[in-house]
Amino acid sequence: MVVRRPTRKVMVGDAAHGFVGIGGDSPVSVQSMTAGYTYEIDKCIAEIHKLAAAGADMVRVAVPEKKDTAALKEIIPQVSVPIIADVHFHFQRALEAIDAGIHKIRLNPGNISDRAQVKEVIQACKAKKIPIRIGVNEGSIIERKDKQKRMKELGGVFSDNKHGHFLAIMVAKLEEYLDIFREEDFHDIVISAKSIDPLLVIAAYEEISKRFDYPLHLGVTHAGPKETGTIRSVVPLGHLLASGIGDTIRISYANDPVYEVQDGLELCYVLGLRTRIGAELIACPTCGRIQVDLFKLVQDVRKRLMNEIKMPIKVAVMGCIVNGPGEAEGADVAIFAGDRKGIIYVQGEKVANIPEEEILDRLLFECRELEAKVLRGETKLGDKKVDILPPDPIGELGSGWEKIQSEKSGRGMSLTVVK
Numbered sequence: 001m002v003v004r005r006p007t008r009k010v011m012v013g014d015a016a017h018g019f020v021g022i023g024g025d026s027p028v029s030v031q032s033m034t035a036g037y038t039y040e041i042d043k044c045i046a047e048i049h050k051l052a053a054a055g056a057d058m059v060r061v062a063v064p065e066k067k068d069t070a071a072l073k074e075i076i077p078q079v080s081v082p083i084i085a086d087v088h089f090h091f092q093r094a095l096e097a098i099d100a101g102i103h104k105i106r107l108n109p110g111n112i113s114d115r116a117q118v119k120e121v122i123q124a125c126k127a128k129k130i131p132i133r134i135g136v137n138e139g140s141i142i143e144r145k146d147k148q149k150r151m152k153e154l155g156g157v158f159s160d161n162k163h164g165h166f167l168a169i170m171v172a173k174l175e176e177y178l179d180i181f182r183e184e185d186f187h188d189i190v191i192s193a194k195s196i197d198p199l200l201v202i203a204a205y206e207e208i209s210k211r212f213d214y215p216l217h218l219g220v221t222h223a224g225p226k227e228t229g230t231i232r233s234v235v236p237l238g239h240l241l242a243s244g245i246g247d248t249i250r251i252s253y254a255n256d257p258v259y260e261v262q263d264g265l266e267l268c269y270v271l272g273l274r275t276r277i278g279a280e281l282i283a284c285p286t287c288g289r290i291q292v293d294l295f296k297l298v299q300d301v302r303k304r305l306m307n308e309i310k311m312p313i314k315v316a317v318m319g320c321i322v323n324g325p326g327e328a329e330g331a332d333v334a335i336f337a338g339d340r341k342g343i344i345y346v347q348g349e350k351v352a353n354i355p356e357e358e359i360l361d362r363l364l365f366e367c368r369e370l371e372a373k374v375l376r377g378e379t380k381l382g383d384k385k386v387d388i389l390p391p392d393p394i395g396e397l398g399s400g401w402e403k404i405q406s407e408k409s410g411r412g413m414s415l416t417v418v419k
């Protein structure tokens with residue numbers, strides 16, 4: 001079990017949009033950011049709805065221009081989750097967003113550093129109990145003359161660290177910025193320190209987690225397309241979360257932000273940091289024993305589970321019954337493929353032996369039935385484990401690959417590689 005680092009707690013939201021806690025005893029929250037223009041009100045609302053439906057706890061929007069903050073007045077009443085305004089360069093955008101009813105502000109110390117301006121934002125947030133994220137980014141940290149002395153001191157502290165220079169700038173910048181907030185006695189603060197380098201992200205958050213007790217927003221900036229950004233993001237975020245560091249996360253991809261929410265939630269689920277909503281899918285990678293089009297089946301099952309099942313039913317889709325039972329241990333519903341057919345087990349009981357083309361519908365039917373039984377109080381998820389004695393793999397199953405190769409033209413069999 002992950003032991004979370006104790007932090008202060010801030011609350012984001014209101015009665016109409018719900019409250020999301022960050023830090024303290026709150027579960028790790030998942031957020032994302034709209035990819036379109038905020039001033040395109042209908043599109044922005046549609047995107048926020050889509051992210052909320054995917055499970056985002058909060059959604060951030062960019063407000064580079066006055067027309068964006070003006071749009072917030074129409075957007076906020078029409079969405080169901082708390083909204084965060086991402087403010088850079090113009091402190092007035094923060095004031096306008098606060099006036100429009102925003103639930104949280106993100107300020108970048110790299111481009112809004114004037115003390116009087118920051119204080120104005122702090123006072124406006126304080127009056128409305130709106131938290132502020134201080135979001136330091138590797139790309140926008142600027143060395144300031146008045147911090148050179150402190151950075152020199154920190155340079156000595158971090159001299160052995162590969163990322164010492166960045167850490168020195170970052171800590172100096174945070175200390176400088178937090179001074180302004182302390183002067184105003186404002187503590188509804190979340191901190192982030194993002195970089196594109198996963199090892200630097202780990203070093204930065206480990207360092208600030210020792211120095212400040214404010215909750216932390218984890219993220220990797222400019223992580224790239226999902227295909228490579230997943231590894232770049234999940235390695236540092238998984239490491240930090242497993243160490244108990246991190247209170248809210250945003251995975252960022254150059255792709256549909258729904259993927260950010262899905263992957264952020266999955267990361268929290270697999271680390272036991274959140275209670276899973278919806279089914280959990282386990283699937284084998286296939287091997288030379290495969291006798292059905294498993295890659296396609298797994299994708300079809302995944303999509304339908306996402307749309308049709310709300311309970312955390314553990315579903316296993318296994319290519320055969322040789323290693324399948326071991327790999328599916330603990331599944332509530334499991335299918336083991338045979339020679340273009342599937343044997344379905346529910347809570348350890350064999351319920352069907354059906355042709356390949358019927359597997360998808362029957363598997364979903366069994367999941368829905370199980371969900372209904374749980375709702376009626378007739379059973380509990382995780383009650384029984386799949387417990388099957390595997391047959392002789394050679395005598396009874398033979399080589400599926402050979403069968404697929406020899407018969408695929410005649411029976412329309414194909415192995416689909418899903419990208």
Ligand code: SF4
Nearest residue numbers: 284286287319320323
């Ligand atoms: S479950 Fe069967 S087909 Fe899938 S990887 Fe294991 S042995 Fe291969």
